[in-house]
Amino acid sequence: MLGNEILSQAANSFGFDTNSLKFVSNSCNVVYRFNKGDKEYFLRLSEKPVEFEFNIKAEVHWVRYLVERGIHASLPIQTFEGELTAVCKHYEKCYIATVFEGAPGIFFDSNPELWGPSLFKTWGETMGAMHRLTKSYDPGDLKYKRMEWDVAEINNPHLHFGNYQVLLNKLRTIETEMKNLPKGKESYGLIHYDFHPYNFLIDQGEITVFDFDDSLYGWFALDIGIAATHAVWWGSHFKAWRSKDEFAKHFLNEFLEGYIKQNNIEQEWIQRIPLFMEYRNISSFFWWLTNWDGNEENLNDSQKNAIIETVNRIESGKLLDGCDIQL
CATH class of the missing domain: 3.90.1200.10 (Aminoglycoside phosphotransferase (APH), C-terminal lobe)
Structure with a gap:
């Protein structure tokens, strides 16, 4: 789980309440779940150097392209500034934040x-x-x-x-x-x-x-x-x-x-x-x-x-x- 400073930066970018976050997993990325209105979302935080943001932007840009053309995939949402990613830093740590809509269904x-x-x-x-x-x-x-x-x-x-x-x-x-x-x-x-x-x-x-x-x-x-x-x-x-x-x-x-x-x-x-x-x-x-x-x-x-x-x-x-x- 991450400290409040990183989570607060992500919350300020994507517009959610940090108190609503529920920890999901920490493997390749740190993932949290939260609700906003009547929708469920997932916050993904990738510990990467700031230069890696371009790589993640490329990923979520493609996903949005697919969703807009009818593929059922978890839609990446935009920040207040209209970006698909947000860089969150605290001391030496750097995380690239993305948020995706939750999906219905079961495994x-x-x-x-x-x-x-x-x-x-x-x-x-x-x-x-x-x-x-x-x-x-x-x-x-x-x-x-x-x-x-x-x-x-x-x-x-x-x-x-x-x-x-x-x-x-x-x-x-x-x-x-x-x-x-x-x-x-x-x-x-x-x-x-x-x-x-x-x-x-x-x-x-x-x-x-x-x-x-x-x-x-x-x-x-x-x-x-x-x-x-x-x-x-x-x-x-x-x-x-x-x-x-x-x-x-x-x-x-x-x-x-x-x-x-x-x-x-x-x-x-x-x-x-x-x-x-x-x-x-x-x-x-x-x-x-x-x-x-x-x-x-x-x-x-x-x-x-x-x-x-x-x-x-x-x-x-x-x-x-x-x-x-x-x-």
Whole structure:
């Protein structure tokens, strides 16, 4: 939780009462909930250098563009000065504040009956519409342009030995293949990059997406692969599927049926989705191991088993669980 000075600056910019704030989470950003009138809002505070404001402005500008063209997403609201961000400073600390309207609905795991073909198609249709719209998106001033996908920087020295080196070598192999892929307008553009089931709410069959702070320029099929990877992680157990691969193929068949209603995707890119799923699986290890101190005792059993299982599959020449599919 943050001190009153930072919160007061945000309140003065966006026009809310700090006494109404309720703490929600503190992971990549600090998030609070508040009500104003009869509406719910979320205050997001990102601890970043002031220069990073341009990057966040680029994110929320794109989100407003999508919402104004019919995408159900949490709308970023403006400050009294008509800006989409506010810089809040106190001593050496600097936070970039943004505020989003709340969204109706529940998460997918609140009701097991929600998890099925209808949701998968709607999810795909929403992403397809976003990709179609982004083809015409112009950020204007290039200083407000989001970053391009690039290979990961792995600076933790503990990740260059043993099993972690095996994972890293696999990541670098996939990244090399990705770097050589074409970047045409029909296949590459601004994507959410984290459109997983905990980043949207479901209300009467419609979904509202949020949490665009990972958005970047990448391949549309990569966005699909990320969604599929997370669907396998969190939803392949909901029914008695014989394997994660079987569930992944079922999910993608339904998802792509919705997707192509809104955006065309060539078969060559559909066939690359399993590659992007492998990329997401491997890169996730380096996300949660970023600050690992090299002490195996600080990893839980689930993490240790995931590393061992993944390394065994790589060394056996097998695709990762959930990625061994033909589309």
